[in-house]
Amino acid sequence: MDVAVRASAAAATAEDAGHGRATARRRPRVGVVKFASCDGCQLTILDVEDHLLEIAERFDIVEFAEATSRRSSGPFDVLLVEGSISTPEQAVEIARLRAEAKLLVVIGACATAGGIQALRTAAEHEAFRAAVYPVPAYVDSLATARPVADFVQVDAELRGCPISPEQLVELLVSLTTGRRPQLPDQAVCLECKRRGIPCVVVARGLPCLGPVTRTGCGAICPAFGRGCYGCFGPRENANTAGYAQALVTGDAAAGADGRGRDPVDVGRLFAGFTGATQPFRSVTDSLAGRPPVTLRPTLASPPETLRAGPPTWGPAPSAPEAPSAAAAKEAPDGPRQ
Ligand code: SF4
Numbered sequence: 001m002d003v004a005v006r007a008s009a010a011a012a013t014a015e016d017a018g019h020g021r022a023t024a025r026r027r028p029r030v031g032v033v034k035f036a037s038c039d040g041c042q043l044t045i046l047d048v049e050d051h052l053l054e055i056a057e058r059f060d061i062v063e064f065a066e067a068t069s070r071r072s073s074g075p076f077d078v079l080l081v082e083g084s085i086s087t088p089e090q091a092v093e094i095a096r097l098r099a100e101a102k103l104l105v106v107i108g109a110c111a112t113a114g115g116i117q118a119l120r121t122a123a124e125h126e127a128f129r130a131a132v133y134p135v136p137a138y139v140d141s142l143a144t145a146r147p148v149a150d151f152v153q154v155d156a157e158l159r160g161c162p163i164s165p166e167q168l169v170e171l172l173v174s175l176t177t178g179r180r181p182q183l184p185d186q187a188v189c190l191e192c193k194r195r196g197i198p199c200v201v202v203a204r205g206l207p208c209l210g211p212v213t214r215t216g217c218g219a220i221c222p223a224f225g226r227g228c229y230g231c232f233g234p235r236e237n238a239n240t241a242g243y244a245q246a247l248v249t250g251d252a253a254a255g256a257d258g259r260g261r262d263p264v265d266v267g268r269l270f271a272g273f274t275g276a277t278q279p280f281r282s283v284t285d286s287l288a289g290r291p292p293v294t295l296r297p298t299l300a301s302p303p304e305t306l307r308a309g310p311p312t313w314g315p316a317p318s319a320p321e322a323p324s325a326a327a328a329k330e331a332p333d334g335p336r337q
């Protein structure tokens with residue numbers, strides 16, 4: 001059954017067993033959860049302004065820590081999942097949530113492609129941990145940050161960093177009406193043409209990932225005179241190898257001297273928000289390779305407070321006792337008014 005039709009069925013009208021009459025429609029129970037992420041996609045949900053009240057009317061939002069203190073561990077008719085799976089605990093938790101959700105929708109580049117944190121896959125995990133944390137042994141992270149679909153079955157995805165508010169509304173409407181969501185798989189270039197945005201490759205000789213990236217952002221970077229960073233990930237059947245070659249030879253985005261780009265720079269261009277996806281990753285691996293640098297530890301030795309062991313929560317400090325009336329009278333400034 002189609003993803004949207006299943007969602008509609010999940011909230012379908014209940015039949016009165018005795019008389020066969022339809023009773024009130026139950027609002028779908030919706031949860032929003034996060035794993036390794038910056039919360040930007042959750043903020044986009046709160047940012048749909050004109051539609052927010054309508055969404056709250058049509059869906060029973062039972063879990064959304066960013067927005068409400070109401071909590072639920074399931075079950076959910078629809079579960080929106082932000083963030084990549086980066087720790088052993090998260091791998092266990094996503095499996096539990098999958099069992100609680102009729103429909104699981106991943107939102108954003110972190111959840112759909114691993115996100116910017118997946119770039120650690122390009123170097124040694126231990127070297128990165130030592131470079132970032134004073135005491136890496138306290139950090140229990142997986143060697144890679146990976147998309148949710150690598151761990152559990154995913155029913156639908158919204159791409160982007162952050163997601164598009166329009167695509168979010170489109171998905172929610174399709175879920176309530178039982179139709180397939182209309183999420184285009186066109187290149188960002190088409191958005192430039194529709195909006196009359198001058199091409200930065202042609203007009204300014206800047207490298208841009210638009211020809212191989214799925215649209216959804218409205219070509220916001222080219223609109224501000226910058227090349228596309230590939231936030232929405234590779235579009236289906238994108239010829240990433242051919243486009244990378246054109247950047248290297250200078251057939252696309254040649255520099256002022258008419259020559260192509262440094263292959264290492266081209267490889268790194270593909271190593272962004274969705275750089276861990278196979279079509280982008282293969283370009284980075286072939287042109288830039290793994291960073292040859294040795295990462296330096298953040299600190300020569302951990303600070304005194306950390307050397308003794310992991311921080312622990314001690315007993316709460318007791319509140320200072322209120323001064324007695326007699327002691328207050330004796331104080332040089334007298335009692336406070
Ligand atoms: S996809 Fe981007 S905006 Fe969304 S949580 Fe990840 S880093 Fe933040």
Ligand code: SF4
Nearest residue numbers: 189192199200208210
């Ligand atoms: S600016 Fe980038 S996305 Fe826009 S038309 Fe040029 S290559 Fe395509």
